[in-house]
Amino acid sequence: MKVLVPVKRVIDYNVKVRVKADGSGVDLANVKMSMNPFDEIAVEQAIRLKEAGKAEEVVAVSIGVKQSQETLRTALAMGADRAILIVAADDVHNDIEPLAVAKLLKAVVDEEQPGIVLCGKQAIDNDMNATGQMLSALLGWSQATFASELDIDGDKAVVTREVDGGLQTIKVNMPTVVTVDLRLNEPRYASLPNIMKAKKKPLDEKTPADYGVDVGNRLEIVKTAEPETRKAGIKVGSVEELVTKLKDEAGVL
Amino acid sequence: MAVLLLAEITDGQLAMDATAKTVTAAKPLGDITVLCVGATCAAAAKEAATIEGVSKVLCAEHDLYGHRLAEPAADLVVSLAGDYSHIVAPATTDAKNLMPRIAALLDVMVISDITAVIDADTFERPIYAGNALQTVKSADTTKVISVRGSVFDAAATGGSASVENIGAASDPGLSSWVEDKVAESDRPELTSAGIVVSGGRGVGSEDDFAMIEKLADKLGAAVGASRAAVDSGYAPNDWQVGQTGKVVAPDLYIAIGISGAIQHLAGMKDSKIIVAINKDEEAPIFQVADYGLVADLFDAVPKLIDAL
Ligand SMILES: Cc1cc2nc3c(=O)[nH]c(=O)nc-3n(C[C@H](O)[C@H](O)[C@H](O)COP(=O)(O)OP(=O)(O)OC[C@H]3O[C@@H](n4cnc5c(N)ncnc54)[C@H](O)[C@@H]3O)c2cc1C
Ligand SMILES: Cc1cc2nc3c(=O)[nH]c(=O)nc-3n(C[C@H](O)[C@H](O)[C@H](O)COP(=O)(O)OP(=O)(O)OC[C@H]3O[C@@H](n4cnc5c(N)ncnc54)[C@H](O)[C@@H]3O)c2cc1C
Numbered sequence: 001m002k003v004l005v006p007v008k009r010v011i012d013y014n015v016k017v018r019v020k021a022d023g024s025g026v027d028l029a030n031v032k033m034s035m036n037p038f039d040e041i042a043v044e045q046a047i048r049l050k051e052a053g054k055a056e057e058v059v060a061v062s063i064g065v066k067q068s069q070e071t072l073r074t075a076l077a078m079g080a081d082r083a084i085l086i087v088a089a090d091d092v093h094n095d096i097e098p099l100a101v102a103k104l105l106k107a108v109v110d111e112e113q114p115g116i117v118l119c120g121k122q123a124i125d126n127d128m129n130a131t132g133q134m135l136s137a138l139l140g141w142s143q144a145t146f147a148s149e150l151d152i153d154g155d156k157a158v159v160t161r162e163v164d165g166g167l168q169t170i171k172v173n174m175p176t177v178v179t180v181d182l183r184l185n186e187p188r189y190a191s192l193p194n195i196m197k198a199k200k201k202p203l204d205e206k207t208p209a210d211y212g213v214d215v216g217n218r219l220e221i222v223k224t225a226e227p228e229t230r231k232a233g234i235k236v237g238s239v240e241e242l243v244t245k246l247k248d249e250a251g252v253l
Numbered sequence: 254m255a256v257l258l259l260a261e262i263t264d265g266q267l268a269m270d271a272t273a274k275t276v277t278a279a280k281p282l283g284d285i286t287v288l289c290v291g292a293t294c295a296a297a298a299k300e301a302a303t304i305e306g307v308s309k310v311l312c313a314e315h316d317l318y319g320h321r322l323a324e325p326a327a328d329l330v331v332s333l334a335g336d337y338s339h340i341v342a343p344a345t346t347d348a349k350n351l352m353p354r355i356a357a358l359l360d361v362m363v364i365s366d367i368t369a370v371i372d373a374d375t376f377e378r379p380i381y382a383g384n385a386l387q388t389v390k391s392a393d394t395t396k397v398i399s400v401r402g403s404v405f406d407a408a409a410t411g412g413s414a415s416v417e418n419i420g421a422a423s424d425p426g427l428s429s430w431v432e433d434k435v436a437e438s439d440r441p442e443l444t445s446a447g448i449v450v451s452g453g454r455g456v457g458s459e460d461d462f463a464m465i466e467k468l469a470d471k472l473g474a475a476v477g478a479s480r481a482a483v484d485s486g487y488a489p490n491d492w493q494v495g496q497t498g499k500v501v502a503p504d505l506y507i508a509i510g511i512s513g514a515i516q517h518l519a520g521m522k523d524s525k526i527i528v529a530i531n532k533d534e535e536a537p538i539f540q541v542a543d544y545g546l547v548a549d550l551f552d553a554v555p556k557l558i559d560a561l
Contacts, residue, residue: 002553
């Protein structure tokens with residue numbers, strides 16, 4: 001079985017996000033970019049499937065600007081076997097919507113015929129939480145979102161999902177699309193020798209035209225604004241003072 | 254313009270708060286039909302019919318819909334979609350599972366987690382863990398939208414819409430339910446509670462987390478947690494507040510032993526009053542707290558429980 005892992009290059013989660021003064025978006029020039037944290041977990045899971053003998057090959061795919069290569073090299077250094085980069089934008093500020101990403105991924109799935117696609121549950125930039133579900137719909141496959149446990153058994157996968165009420169376990173037909181949550185595993189760091197080796201692993205470069213997919217956006221960004229910021233309040237000196245303030249000043253007790 | 258609004262139903266029970274808040278958000282978009290889907294949902298449909306602003310309720314009761322599996326429910330919604338300009342649901346994990354699937358089947362983009370309706374095509378939504386607010390305009394014929402409940406007030410009840418039973422769509426047979434692990438609790442629901450008491454890594458252990466729960470019970474509050482507290486096994490996953498957990502906006506949020514990472518703030522910074530108890534006076538949580546107490550939580554929390 002082959003595993004396909006879509007990985008997205010996003011602003012590093014430690015970077016303080018700044019909205020551009022003209023309201024056109026978030027400033028991504030000269031900021032640290034990294035692999036979407038959920039996607040690291042997906043790559044890790046794919047490699048573990050291979051190590052457990054349940055998968056033969058792990059293919060990472062990214063859609064975006066040319067620099068997404070770096071993200072794919074990270075996946076290769078972690079242990080993916082090869083990578084596909086679909087260059088769909090020439091400016092890092094031009095992001096591709098989940099629907100278009102899902103259509104491109106469907107085309108890759110048609111070509112590669114993986115038994116499972118492991119996506120992150122959401123990208124931490126646009127927080128859409130959509131791509132995996134959309135891909136599953138386009139393929140007519142089963143879906144298992146927000147996975148915190150995954151067990152593949154023949155033509156079925158048993159997945160435990162993090163849901164509002166607690167945990168839900170479902171059984172899905174293979175092939176399937178799984179989107180992974182934070183507690184599925186702890187991703188490994190790539191070792192230096194593996195980073196060197198990754199440079200020699202195959203990385204194919206494609207364009208949306210190769211797949212005949214239109215990546216035009218359905219949503220137009222009208223503006224991007226800073227949210228209202230909260231101001232720091234006061235420090236209280238004791239528990240008694242806190243209770244008094246909450247009762248008399250804030251009126252919430 | 255007409256809206257199909259997916260009611261939030263768990264095991265036959267209507268989540269009134271989440272559904273009624275979504276009705277408020279969807280009101281400017283047109284006439285609202287609520288869709289209730291479940292193995293048993295007649296009672297939920299009856300209850301949904303009392304929400305003011307709802308014109309009609311459709312009730313699809315079938316075993317197929319018993320465990321909120323995405324594939325059959327998506328097919329049902331798609332079979333009804335032709336009559337509506339907007340398909341709307343509260344941004345719960347169920348809707349997050351379902352709405353993108355519906356959107357892709359209709360070949361439209363999903364618009365997740367909106368915080369304001371500007372007009373029929375234009376919506377505001379937070380991005381980058383709430384560090385930016387984006388206004389987006391959709392060119393799609395059908396808008397598929399999930400709504401962040403914490404910013405809308407629940408619509409009142411007192412209405413009496415008609416309820417119509419509808420049949421099930423066909424079974425795609427792609428997935429099946431195995432089990433639910435749901436913690437039973439008498440505490441208020443996290444996303445609708447008036448007071449939330451949250452504990453972080455600073456609490457130190459599952460045993461000591463009982464102190465956080467005791468404080469919450471004294472206040473009639475819901476219990477929340479940071480990701481670090483959940484990852485460390487002090488608290489269950491459904492208590493996590495933040496970018497990847499629940500978004501809450503209670504009247505009072507008390508953060509105990511939580512540093513205030515942006516991913517945590519994303520889930521609670523719209524609370525009316527924020528209290529932080531942390532022994533590190535430099536902790537970023539103090540930058541958003543209305544009342545900060547620099548103290549050891551093992552000293553402060555028992556005192557607080559006694560003082561209330
Ligand atoms: C209304 C609107 C209009 C937009 N238009 C623009 C625009 O003009 N300019 C702009 O700056 N941004 C724009 N964006 C942002 C962008 O189009 C999408 O929202 C974004 O690309 C995808 O959302 P997400 O990253 O949150 O995906 P999610 O669905 O949250 O991602 C989930 C998972 O899918 C996979 N995945 C997602 N994207 C990729 C990818 N590119 N490659 C590989 N795997 C991937 C990953 O596994 C990821 O973890 C717009 C956003 C919105 C909401
Ligand atoms: C993709 C991604 C998504 C994430 N999503 C979320 C999310 O949804 N929610 C979330 O919460 N986090 C999320 N995180 C994690 C987040 O970045 C932080 O790691 C996490 O919030 C830290 O939790 P904490 O504040 O409990 O722990 P810490 O940062 O370790 O803080 C513990 C605090 O307790 C204080 N303390 C320790 N002992 C005591 C004592 N005896 N008395 C008083 N104070 C004490 C310390 O001073 C410290 O400030 C996410 C991270 C990533 C990468």
